[in-house]
Amino acid sequence: MSRPTIEPCADAGAAAEIAAAAIEEALVRAVQARGEGAFIATGGTSPGETYDRLAQAELPWAKIAVTLSDERRVPVSDPMSNEGQLRARLLVGKAAAARFIPLEEEAIAAAEPFDVALLGMGEDGHFASLFPDSPLLAEGLDPADGRRRVIEVPAGEPAPPQPRLSLTLPVIAACDLILILTRGEAKRRILETGSGLPVHTLLARSQGQVRLIWHP
Numbered sequence: 001m002s003r004p005t006i007e008p009c010a011d012a013g014a015a016a017e018i019a020a021a022a023i024e025e026a027l028v029r030a031v032q033a034r035g036e037g038a039f040i041a042t043g044g045t046s047p048g049e050t051y052d053r054l055a056q057a058e059l060p061w062a063k064i065a066v067t068l069s070d071e072r073r074v075p076v077s078d079p080m081s082n083e084g085q086l087r088a089r090l091l092v093g094k095a096a097a098a099r100f101i102p103l104e105e106e107a108i109a110a111a112e113p114f115d116v117a118l119l120g121m122g123e124d125g126h127f128a129s130l131f132p133d134s135p136l137l138a139e140g141l142d143p144a145d146g147r148r149r150v151i152e153v154p155a156g157e158p159a160p161p162q163p164r165l166s167l168t169l170p171v172i173a174a175c176d177l178i179l180i181l182t183r184g185e186a187k188r189r190i191l192e193t194g195s196g197l198p199v200h201t202l203l204a205r206s207q208g209q210v211r212l213i214w215h216p
């Protein structure tokens with residue numbers, strides 16, 4: 001599959017508007033097609049405004065499941081908790097009716113298939129908690145048994161200080177739509193011309209559409 005082209009946006013607000021509209025459309029389509037929808041959300045600084053918009057969307061939220069691409073092993077009350085951000089910014093208002101799926105193997109298996117994923121990307125080309133040069137990377141990209149959905153990522157270089165949990169690539173790659181929301185020239189270069197990083201493996205292996213939503 002050829003690499004998708006960057007969709008440049010004027011600023012973070014414009015990028016969030018496009019991302020929220022795309023997620024909304026994908027979830028409506030999923031509920032129409034199979035009676036329910038499932039969304040892989042993410043952490044980091046990029047998705048907050050998208051969650052604010054989505055939280056107010058007129059969606060059949062009671063039929064929608066939401067999980068995370070990855071999580072730090074910290075209490076939900078910790079500002080570093082992705083679940084904490086999700087509960088504060090997305091699972092409020094109308095979207096409070098959605099069902100949160102914890103990052104646990106059985107819960108994720110029961111919630112599959114996921115329809116749409118929103119991801120960020122680091123300047124090292126990581127997505128979720130699949131970091132280049134990590135001893136866990138191979139297992140995250142190609143689980144040995146082919147069915148592993150969630151992996152534990154230990155703390156320390158090259159990963160950040162807290163231990164984490166991450167979905168494996170196959171769970172994310174199976175989505176009908178993957179949105180990668182990024183900002184800045186360094187990330188744009190990675191997406192346009194880079195190679196060999198975890199995000200490039202995702203681009204190569206995604207089974208549905210990938211949209212690269214970017215702003216300066």
Ligand SMILES: O=C(O)[C@H](O)[C@@H](O)[C@H](O)[C@H](O)COP(=O)(O)O
Pocket residue numbers: 042043044045046047069070071082119120121122126127128129
């Ligand atoms: O919890 C996290 O930190 C992530 O899920 C991680 O993969 C993130 O999406 C990227 O590091 C980009 O982060 P920014 O959005 O802050 O650039």
